[in-house]
Amino acid sequence: MNIHVDPTVCIGAGHCALRAPAVFDQSQHDGTVIVLDTQPDTEHQADVQAAVELCPSGAIWVSFAP
């Protein structure tokens, strides 16, 4: 699982940092998304998927290495 984010569209709602704190944080400056772990373990997969679904701005997406 590879995490991709676009901080320029992020509005800092914080769902990702709340749902998957091992994978996402927020910039202290403007609250936008920071990825702590671009290739999280499978144990975080469900939370990452929930974060993608909850994100109001479409700032997060996930790809899977072949």
Place this chain on the structure above:
Amino acid sequence: MASSRMPTAEKSALSPMRDDAVLQLPLPPQLLQRGRCPFDPPEALDRMRAQSAVSPVMLRNGRTAWVVTGFDQARAVLSDPRFSADRLRHGSLLSDVSDELRKQLLDERLRAGSFISMDPPEHSRYRKLVTGAFTVRRMRQLTPRIAEIVTEHIDAMLATGTSADLVSAFALPVPSLVICELLGVPYTARREFQHRSAMILRLDTPIEDFLRLRQQLRQFMQHLVAHKRSEPGDDLLSELVHSDAEPALTDDELVSIANLLLIAGHETTANMLALGIFALLEHPDQLHTLRADPSLINGAVEELLRYLSIVHIGLTRVALEPVTISGHEIPAGATVLISVPETNRDPQHWSNPGCLDLTRPRRPHLAFGHGVHQCLGQQLARVEMTVGFTQLLQRLPGLRLAIPSQDVPLRSDMLIFGVHALPVRWDDLRLPR
């Protein structure tokens, strides 16, 4: 963008020029009338959704607006840049209002910084200036202080006896004090803004009164901005006044931003706290479930947000160009009303949506909106509710209504739904056994 011209929307004989006009969409009364259950949206909206996720309705002024009741369609509208949040500039809301009032409502200086009604990229600049103060991390740091405020208010309730109005004793003062401390507004000055912001959020406040109230709120905040400039404190308003934003924020912008946060910060959570307790008391099985397992609180908060959907009229957007949603062609300039309560009960998205189920798996809901305008203070609201509900249930044993439930005064007349008062009782712990 030219003012709207909808299919049926040439200036209507039903809408003479009136200066007692209000700033709300003139919806048909059936779309505002709740049935017997105070928590259920109007049945007319349910029937509309059963037919179509997007429905044109004729407003009381003869114009047409599109009401979105489907969850997926609502998310699509709210994340689509072809829909504007600037309903005063682009919509037909002011078409029947006198030139003088329209001029005052659209005054650029007074609107500067009010990013809730801006579109990107203008919106993004302001939002990013304040988002850093509302992150999950910042809210975790605030949690002990919020818990202290909650504890103090429950202590005061317990000290006065075994009954209280939960709204005036707890639900309103707790979030009000929290946002005041966060912003740096003296809570002792609350008479300057609590009543005025409540008046602004009435559905029937005439535009003339709205303008006067807005001016009074601005004057109050202007003094505070000047004060923070010379004597900064450890608070968000001081941070904004002394920020290195480029270009620098003007006083007009600072006043708008601060008032927006102040009003949004206490009217919303206040109503979730009081209406949430009312809903729990009316669903004893759910109340019992939560009391038996307090670890359910996070999911319970999300379910109460969904089930109660206190932004009960909905969210308004204006189409900047013709857009087709679910086969409905929405013309440029048309107003779209996203019914938050209906979308949060869309059976395509939720199983048994009319049922309050605190153990429901967490899924996205629209209680805080969606897209770039999704609630800035949502993580603060979550902490306030989590701590507030938990302590209320723990510390007020036997909590119950002190009046028949049908006598609880509902806020059907306000932009944010809730209860005007919630008289409650609890068991006296001081009684000798």
